[in-house]
Amino acid sequence: MNHSEQQSIHESRDGDAADGPQTACDLRVAFDGNRGRAISFTCDGREIRAYEGETVAAALMAHGQRSLRTTSRESQPRGIFCNMGICFDCLVEIDGRPNLRACQSFVVQGMRVRTQYGVGEWELPT
Ligand code: FES
Numbered sequence: 001m002n003h004s005e006q007q008s009i010h011e012s013r014d015g016d017a018a019d020g021p022q023t024a025c026d027l028r029v030a031f032d033g034n035r036g037r038a039i040s041f042t043c044d045g046r047e048i049r050a051y052e053g054e055t056v057a058a059a060l061m062a063h064g065q066r067s068l069r070t071t072s073r074e075s076q077p078r079g080i081f082c083n084m085g086i087c088f089d090c091l092v093e094i095d096g097r098p099n100l101r102a103c104q105s106f107v108v109q110g111m112r113v114r115t116q117y118g119v120g121e122w123e124l125p126t
Contacts, residue, residue, distance in 0.1 A: 025063050025064040026049070026062055026063065027061070027062050027063070027064060028062045035051040035053070036051040036052030036053035036054070037051065037052045038050075038051055039051070039052055039107060039108070039109040039110075040109065040110075041056075041059075041107055041108065041109065041110060041111040041112070041113060042111075042112050042113065043060060043065065043092075043113040043114070043115070044113075044114055044115055048060065048063050048113075049063075050062075050107040051107075052106075052107065053106065054106070054107050055102065055103050055104065055105060055106055055107070056092065056094070056102040056103075056105045056106070056107055056111075056113055057080050057083065057090050057101075057102035057103040057105075058103075059107050060102065060113075061080060066079045066080075067079050067115065068080070068089075068090045068091065068092050068102050068115055068116070069089070069090070069091045069092065069115060069116040069117070069120075070115070070116070070117045070118070071118070072117065072118030072119065078090070078091075080102070080103060082103070083103045084103065085101055085103060085104045088101060090102040090103045091116050091120065092105075092113050092114065092115060092116050093113065093114040093115075093116050093120050093121065093123070094111055094112070094113050094114075095111055095112050095123075096112070096122065096123025096124075097122065097123070098116055098119065098120025098121060098122060099116070099119065099120055
């Protein structure tokens with residue numbers, strides 16, 4: 001099964017299950033079992049569809065996003081490396097809180113994720 005066939009399965013299966021538009025890229029494998037409830041969140045302002053129970057890292061990877069943070073010294077991209085909470089290469093800002101591991105953070109409806117530069121920035125309440 002090629003990617004466009006998989007994508008069409010996801011679109012037909014999820015068409016009425018989630019709010020928001022289907023994003024152009026969804027690299028999830030076809031799966032006939034039950035996923036969690038379909039939700040959406042944003043990453044750098046882009047709407048990302050996900051399923052409850054997925055990590056932020058998994059959801060972003062499914063949408064083709066491989067770089068999650070940028071180092072401050074050499075401006076090098078970092079992404080999922082260990083995918084089990086050890087390397088800290090997947091740090092992102094979630095709802096204004098920096099330095100959270102995307103591979104250890106579960107998606108939540110409406111959450112705001114930002115890719116992180118260096119040590120990140122706290123978003124202070126106004
Ligand atoms: S990928 Fe290593 S801590 Fe998240």
